Amino acid sequence: MRFISAVVTVIILCAILENFLPWWCIAPVAFVVSYLFRLKWYSAFLSGFLALFLLWGGMAFLIDRANEQILSNRISMLILKSSKPLVIVAITGVIGGLVAGLGGLAGSFLIKKK
Amino acid sequence: MRTFGFLLTTAITIALIWALNNPNIAGPGAPAMGKFFDPYNGFWQNAESTSRFKDQNLNIAGLRDKVEVYYDDRLVPHIYAKNNEDLLFMQGYITASNRLWQMEIQTHNAAGRICEVAGEKALKADRMSRRIGLGYGAENSKAFIEKDPESNDLIRAYCAGVNAYIKTLKPKDYPIEYKLLGYGPEEWTPLKVALLLKNMANMLSIYEFDIENTNFVSKYGEDQFHYLYPERDSFSDFIIPRGTKWDFAMDSTVKTSADTADKRDRISNIDHDLESYNQVIEKPKELNGSNNWAVSGSKTKSGKPLLCNDPHLQLNLPSIWYEMHLVSPDMNAYGATLPGAPCVISGFNDSIAWGVTNGGRDVRDWFKITFKDDSHDEYLVDGKWEKIQRRIEHIKIKGGKEFLDTVLYTRYGPIVFDKSFGDVKSKQYLAMKWTAHQGSNEFKTFYLLNKGKNYDNYIEALTNYNCPTQNFVFACRNGDIAIKEQGLTPLSKMFVTDGSHSENDWQSFIPTANNPTIKNPERGFVSSANQFPVDESYPYPVTHVGIYEDTRAMRINQLLGIPDKLDAEYMKKMQSDNYNVQASLTLPTLLRVIDRSKLKGEELDALQKLDKWDYLDKKDSKETVYYEEWNTMLQDMLWDEMADPTLPMKKPNVFRTAYFLMQDSTSAFYDNLQTGEHETREMIVLQSFDKAMSKLKDKYGSLANIKDWGTHKATMVHHISPALDAFSRMDVYCGGNRGIVNATSHEHGPSWRMIVDFGDMKAYCLYPGGQSGNPGSKYYDNMIDKWANGEYYVAKFEAKEKIEKEKLYKITANQ
Numbered sequence: 058m059r060f061i062s063a064v065v066t067v068i069i070l071c072a073i074l075e076n077f078l079p080w081w082c083i084a085p086v087a088f089v090v091s092y093l094f095r096l097k098w099y100s101a102f103l104s105g106f107l108a109l110f111l112l113w114g115g116m117a118f119l120i121d122r123a124n125e126q127i128l129s130n131r132i133s134m135l136i137l138k139s140s141k142p143l144v145i146v147a148i149t150g151v152i153g154g155l156v157a158g159l160g161g162l163a164g165s166f167l168i169k170k171k
Numbered sequence: 172m173r174t175f176g177f178l179l180t181t182a183i184t185i186a187l188i189w190a191l192n193n194p195n196i197a198g199p200g201a202p203a204m205g206k207f208f209d210p211y212n213g214f215w216q217n218a219e220s221t222s223r224f225k226d227q228n229l230n231i232a233g234l235r236d237k238v239e240v241y242y243d244d245r246l247v248p249h250i251y252a253k254n255n256e257d258l259l260f261m262q263g264y265i266t267a268s269n270r271l272w273q274m275e276i277q278t279h280n281a282a283g284r285i286c287e288v289a290g291e292k293a294l295k296a297d298r299m300s301r302r303i304g305l306g307y308g309a310e311n312s313k314a315f316i317e318k319d320p321e322s323n324d325l326i327r328a329y330c331a332g333v334n335a336y337i338k339t340l341k342p343k344d345y346p347i348e349y350k351l352l353g354y355g356p357e358e359w360t361p362l363k364v365a366l367l368l369k370n371m372a373n374m375l376s377i378y379e380f381d382i383e384n385t386n387f388v389s390k391y392g393e394d395q396f397h398y399l400y401p402e403r404d405s406f407s408d409f410i411i412p413r414g415t416k417w418d419f420a421m422d423s424t425v426k427t428s429a430d431t432a433d434k435r436d437r438i439s440n441i442d443h444d445l446e447s448y449n450q451v452i453e454k455p456k457e458l459n460g461s462n463n464w465a466v467s468g469s470k471t472k473s474g475k476p477l478l479c480n481d482p483h484l485q486l487n488l489p490s491i492w493y494e495m496h497l498v499s500p501d502m503n504a505y506g507a508t509l510p511g512a513p514c515v516i517s518g519f520n521d522s523i524a525w526g527v528t529n530g531g532r533d534v535r536d537w538f539k540i541t542f543k544d545d546s547h548d549e550y551l552v553d554g555k556w557e558k559i560q561r562r563i564e565h566i567k568i569k570g571g572k573e574f575l576d577t578v579l580y581t582r583y584g585p586i587v588f589d590k591s592f593g594d595v596k597s598k599q600y601l602a603m604k605w606t607a608h609q610g611s612n613e614f615k616t617f618y619l620l621n622k623g624k625n626y627d628n629y630i631e632a633l634t635n636y637n638c639p640t641q642n643f644v645f646a647c648r649n650g651d652i653a654i655k656e657q658g659l660t661p662l663s664k665m666f667v668t669d670g671s672h673s674e675n676d677w678q679s680f681i682p683t684a685n686n687p688t689i690k691n692p693e694r695g696f697v698s699s700a701n702q703f704p705v706d707e708s709y710p711y712p713v714t715h716v717g718i719y720e721d722t723r724a725m726r727i728n729q730l731l732g733i734p735d736k737l738d739a740e741y742m743k744k745m746q747s748d749n750y751n752v753q754a755s756l757t758l759p760t761l762l763r764v765i766d767r768s769k770l771k772g773e774e775l776d777a778l779q780k781l782d783k784w785d786y787l788d789k790k791d792s793k794e795t796v797y798y799e800e801w802n803t804m805l806q807d808m809l810w811d812e813m814a815d816p817t818l819p820m821k822k823p824n825v826f827r828t829a830y831f832l833m834q835d836s837t838s839a840f841y842d843n844l845q846t847g848e849h850e851t852r853e854m855i856v857l858q859s860f861d862k863a864m865s866k867l868k869d870k871y872g873s874l875a876n877i878k879d880w881g882t883h884k885a886t887m888v889h890h891i892s893p894a895l896d897a898f899s900r901m902d903v904y905c906g907g908n909r910g911i912v913n914a915t916s917h918e919h920g921p922s923w924r925m926i927v928d929f930g931d932m933k934a935y936c937l938y939p940g941g942q943s944g945n946p947g948s949k950y951y952d953n954m955i956d957k958w959a960n961g962e963y964y965v966a967k968f969e970a971k972e973k974i975e976k977e978k979l980y981k982i983t984a985n986q
Contacts, residue, residue: 080209081188088184098176116210124218128347128947132214135897149208149215152191156205159184166177 060104063094067108067157083109083153084160091164098165105161106154114150121146194353200894202351212343214350217947224980233260233331234986240265241978243967246942246950249496249974256328258499259513261984263332263359266493266510270944271337271356272346273489274511276891278363281305281370286568288352294566294574298592301564302578303452304585305373308608309365315610316361322615326361329513333359347946348892354569359511364614367511372607374455374484376639376658378716379533382451382601383821385667389447390818399823399831399840402715403703406830408724410642410654410704411687412694421710425662425679448601448667450593451819455485460914461528462723462746462921463644464698464731465652467691472736473930476646479742480517480526481921483914486888488899488952490940492516492923496968497621504621505934505968507923510944514617517923519934519968522624523647524927528699530640530656533663533714534606536677538583538670542600550581551671557582583670584608602670604677606659611637626651626690633657634683642699648929654697655688656704663714681711696731700724700912720826722752722910730912739928739935746924747961748912749788754798756829758786761801764836764853765860773874774864788913790881790906799880799908800867805859811844825910881905887918888939888955890946898946903939905959913961924963935963 070086087105096104121129121142129142137144190196191205207213224242236253238261243249248265252258267274279285283300285293300306316322337356349355388396461482468474484491492507497515506518517526541551549556560580567573579586583604588595612635619632629645633655636643640658645651661677668675687704689697700723705713730745731737762782770778777797784794806828813820823831831838836852843850843858850858864874871877881904890898907913907920914920925936939958943950957964967974975981 075209075211079192080205080212081192084184084188113208113210117215120210120215120218123220123223124947125221125949127221127949127951128214128218131897131946135895149210152205152208156184156187156191159180159187163177163180163184166173166180169173 059094059096060100063090063096063100063104063161064108064111066090066094067105067161068112071109071112071157081156083157087157087161088164091161092167095168096161096165098162101161101165102158106158109153109157110150113153114146117146117149202353207350214347214947216343217347217350217945219943219945219948221949226980227982229982229984230986231264231335231984232986233328233335234984236986238984240982240984241974242980242982243974243977244979245494245954245964246979247494247496247967249498249967249971251498251971253500255499255502256325258497258502259325260328260332260335262495262497262508262513263329263334264336264984265332265495265982266508267333267336267359269942270489270493270510271333272348273891273944274333274359274363274367275356276348277370278366278511281309281366281373283564283566286566286574288354288569290569291571294568297566298564298574298576299452299587300373301566301576302585302587302592303373303603304578304605304608305366305369306564307562307580307585308372308605308610309362309369311608311610312365312368312612313362313610316365316612316614319612319615322612322618323361325618326364326513326614330359330361330364333511346944364512367509368613369607371509372639374639375529375641376532376534376605376607377452377454378531378718379535379663379665379714380454380717380821381535381537381665381667382448383819384665386447386818387813387820388666390820391812399827400715400717400821401827402713403707404719404721404827404830407703407719407721408728409706410656410697410699410702410724411689411706411709412692413706414708415689415692415706417708417710419685419710422682422685425681425711446599446667447818448596448599449817449819450588450595452587460701460720460723460909462698462700462727462912462914463526463528463642463654464696464727465524465644465646465654466731466737467652467695468650468929470695470731470737471930472738473928475648475929476524476650476652477737477739477742477929478519478524478526478644478646478652478927479746479925480528480644481746481914481924482517482527482529483920484922486886486918486920486922486939488888488890488940488946489944490922490938492938492940494936494938494942494966496966496974498971502622505966506925506936507938513614514621516617517925518621519925519927520621520623521648521932523620523629523645524929524934525620525623525629525646526644526925527641528644529701530642530658530704531701531716531718532640532656532658532660533665533716534638534640534658534661536583536604536661536663537601537667538581538604538675539667540581540586540600540602541671542598547579552582553671553673581670583676601667606638606661609637609659611635611659613637625649626653629653630655642704644697644699646927646929648932651691652697653688653690654699656686656699657683658686660686662712665714665716685711694732696728698724698727698731700727717821717824717827720824720910722756722826723912723914726750726752726912738930739926739933742926742928743935743961743963745912746921746926747907749906751786751788751795751798751908751911753825753829753910754784754802755786757802757832758784758798760833761805761856761860765856766853769857770860773868774861777864777874778860788880788906788908788911790904791879792906793877793879795880795906795908796867796877796883797864799884800863801860804863804866805856808843808855808859808862809840812840884908884917886915886920886959888952889918900952900955903955903959905961921958924958926963932968934966934968936966937962937964 091101283297506515564576581602583602616636637659702724810822907915
C-alpha cells in the first residue's frame with residue numbers, strides 16, 4: 058500500500074513541478090518521497106522507476122497517439138536508424154524511470170535503521 | 172554502510188543527471204538526452220495533434236487594429252488586416268509561428284554565423300560567406316532602405332510581428348531543431364530581412380566565370396575560348412523574340428570601357444601576362460533555373476490571360492517557400508512568400524499576376540590588386556597608392572574561442588582569397604566587385620507588385636529591383652501580358668581585370684528603362700527559361716556567362732506556339748512536360764557514330780532500345796536511365812580537360828556540347844588525357860557508353876535488372892541540415908531532369924508551381940513540402956506526393972465569408 062502511495066505521490070508531484078522546474082526535478086522528488094514513505098531500498102528504486110516510467114512513458118504514449126506517430130517515427134529514424142516509434146516511447150519512460158529510481162534509492166539510504 | 176550507500180547512489184544519480192543534461196554525451200552532436208526526451212519540455216512537445224485545432228484569441232502589443240487569420244485545410248493562412256502595417260506585422264507573426272528555425276538558420280548562413288550553432292566544422296563556410304561580403308551588402312541594403320520611410324516602417328512592422336511571436340515562446344515551444352542543437356531564437360531585425368535577400372542573391376547572381384575563363388585562355392588560347400563559349404548561340408530562342416525592334420538606342424551617357432567594345436580587345440587589355448589562378452568560388456551546379464510564361468487572351472479558351480511560374484531551386488524541408496494570402500483595404504495578394512521577408516514573391520492579386528525566373532546576368536567581376544608592400548596597407552590605382560579598409564569579422568564558435576578574420580576591402584570590394592584563406596599563389600590578390608554589395612530595396616518591388624493593378628504599376632515596381640537579376644513575367648486581368656529582365660546590370664567583364672587602372676572599373680549600368688522587355692507581343696505569349704535574353708540588335712553588350720540553357724525555352728515556346736486555344740489543364744501538362752530536348756539534339760549523333768560492331772549482348776540491346784526511345788524522361792522509363800547515365804559519363808570524359816583541380820575551368824554547358832558533338836568530329840578536346848592513345852569522337856562515344864553501362868551493371872547486377880528512371884534518379888527533398896536524413900523525404904518517385912521543363916533532378920526541381928487563370932480567377936499551386944516547418948506536424952511534407960504526380964491544389968482565393976466557413980481554425984488578434 059505504502060509502495061503504491063509513494064508511486065502515486067511521485068507521479069502527482071512530478072506532473073506539477075515539471076511545469077516550473079528543470080526536467081531533473083524528478084530525482085529530488087523521488088528522493089524525498091522515498092525518505093518520507095520510509096521505503097526499503099528496492100521498493101524505493103522500483104517506486105521511483107515505476108512512477109516516472111508511467112508518467113513520462115504514458116504522456117509520451119498519449120502525445121504519440123494524437124500525433125499518429127509522425128514525430129516518434131522521425132526521431133526513431135534519427136536515433137535508431139529504423140522505424141520503431143514505440144521504442145522511442147519506451148526509451149522516454151526508461152530515462153525518466155532510471156533517474157527517478159536512482160533518486161528514490163539514494164533517499165532510502167537516508168533512513169536510519171531501527 | 173548506509174552512509175556509503177547513500178553517498179554512492181547520490182553520486183550515481185548526480186552523474187546520470189549530468190550525463191543526460193549535457194549534449195554530446197550519447198555521441199558527437201547528440202542533444203542532452205534527458206532534456207530532449209522529457210515529454211514536458213523536450214521533442215514530444217513538438218508532436219502536434221493531427222486532428223485537434225483550436226481557435227485562438229491573442230492580445231499582441233504593437234498591433235494598431237484587429238487582425239483575423241484563417242488557416243485553411245492545407246494550413247495556408249489568410250490574413251485580414253485593416254492597414255498594411257498590421258498586415259505585414261501579422262505576416263511576420265504567422266510565418267515565425269510556422270517557420271522560425273528555418274528563417275533564422277538561413278540568415279545565419281548568409282551572415283556567416285553557422286559556427287555559433289554547429290561548431291567549428293562550419294568555419295570555412297562561415298568565412299566564405301563573410302569574405303564574399305554578404306553581411307557587408309546586407310548592411311548597405313539596411314541603410315539604403317532606412318532612407319525610404321514607408322519601406323522602413325513596413326519592414327519594421329514585419330520584424331515586430333516576428334518578435335512578438337518569439338516573445339510568446341518558452342523553451343519547450345521552440346522548434347525541434349533548436350532542441351536538437353541546444354540553442355534558442357534571437358530577435359528578428361531589418362538586417363536579417365536584408366540578409367535573406369542577399370542569401371537569394373548568393374544563390375542566383377553568382378554566374379560569372381571570370382577566373383575560370385582567364386585560366387582557360389591561358390591554357391588553350393582565345394580561339395578555343397570563343398569556339399567553346401560563344402557569346403550568343405545562333406540557334407537560341409531568346410526571351411525577347413528575334414527581330415523585335417527596340418524603341419531606344421544606347422543611352423549616350425553609358426560609357427563602355429575600352430574592353431567591352433570588342434571581345435577580342437577584352438582579353439588582351441586585361442591581363443597581359445595571362446596568368447592562371449588556383450582559387451575560385453565554388454559555383455552551384457547548373458540546376459538553379461526556372462520557367463515562367465504568360466499567354467495572352469487571344470490564345471486562351473477563356474479569352475483572358477494565363478500566367479505560369481515554376482522556380483527551380485534545391486529542394487528542401489522546410490521548403491524555401493511559404494504560401495500565404497494577404498488582405499488589407501488596398502491589397503489582396505496570394506502566393507509564395509520567402510519566410511523571413513515581407514510580401515508575396517511569386518503570386519497574384521485580383522488584378523495582376525507575376526512570376527520570376529533567374530536572369531543569370533554577370534553582375535560580378537574580379538580585379539587584380541597590386542599592393543605597395545607586404546603590409547597590404549596600400550594598393551595601386553592610376554599611379555597613386557590608395558588605402559585598404561580592413562573589416563574584422565568576429566566569428567563565434569560553439570564550444571570554442573572566437574575566430575577573428577580580417578578581410579581587406581578595396582574600392583572594388585573585398586579580397587576574398589589571401590594567404591589566410593585559400594592557398595593563393597604569391598601576389599595574386601583579386602578583389603571582388605558585385606552588385607549584391609550595393610544597398611538596394613527589393614522589398615519595395617514586391618510590395619508594389621502585391622498592390623499592383625496594371626502594367627504601369629508593374630513597370631514602376633520593377634524600377635526598385637537590383638539583385639539578383641530576374642525575368643519578371645506579368646499578366647493583367649485587363650488582357651496585358653509582358654516580361655522584363657530586371658536587375659542592376661553593369662557592363663561587366665568575362666576575365667580577370669587589372670585593378671590598378673580605374674578605367675577597367677564598371678563605367679556604367681544599363682539604364683533600368685532599357686532592360687530587355689516586351690509587352691503584348693504578336694505571337695500571343697511571353698516566356699523565359701534562363702536562356703540568353705536578346706538577339707544581336709540589343710543596343711548594349713550582354714556578357715555571356717556560359718550558363719544560359721535554351722532547351723527548356725525551346726520546348727516551352729514550341730508548346731505555346733501551337734494554334735489551339737489554351738487552358739489551365741494544358742498549362743498543368745506543360746509544367747510536367749518531360750521531353751528531353753538535349754537528348755533529342757545529342758542522341759541521334761551518338762547513335763549514328765557509335766561503332767555497333769564493338770557491342771554485343773545486353774549492351775547492344777540497351778543501345779537498340781535507345782534507337783526507339785521517345786526522348787521522354789518519364790518516371791517509368793528504363794531507356795532514360797541508359798541515356799542519362801551515358802550522357803553524364805560522356806560529358807565528364809569529353810571535358811576532362813576542364814577538370815584540373817589546380818587550374819579551375821568551366822565545362823561548356825550541355826546545350827553547347829550537343830552542338831559540339833553534332834558539328835565537330837575532329838576537335839582535340841575528344842582526347843582523353845588519362846590515356847596514351849589519341850581518342851576521337853567515335854572512340855569517346857563508344858567508351859563512354861561502355862563505361863556507363865558497366866556502372867549500371869555494377870549497381871544492378873545486369874542491365875536487365877535496372878530500375879526505372881523515377882527509382883534510379885531517387886529525387887529527394889532534404890532537410891536544410893545535411894545531417895538530418897530522418898527529417899527528409901527520400902526516394903520521391905517522379906520523372907523529369909535538369910534541362911527539361913519538368914526540371915526535377917536528384918535534389919533540385921520546381922520549388923513552387925503556380926498557374927493563374929484570369930478566365931475564372933482561379934489559381935493552381937503547390938510546392939514540394941508543407942506549410943508547417945515542424946517535422947512533428949502532418950503538414951510538414953504533405954504536398955510532396957501530389958507535387959511528384961504533377962497534381963495541384965486550387966488556391967482558396969475566395970471571398971472572406973467562404974474562407975471563414977471552410978477554415979481549419981482561426982486566430983483573432985487585438986492590440
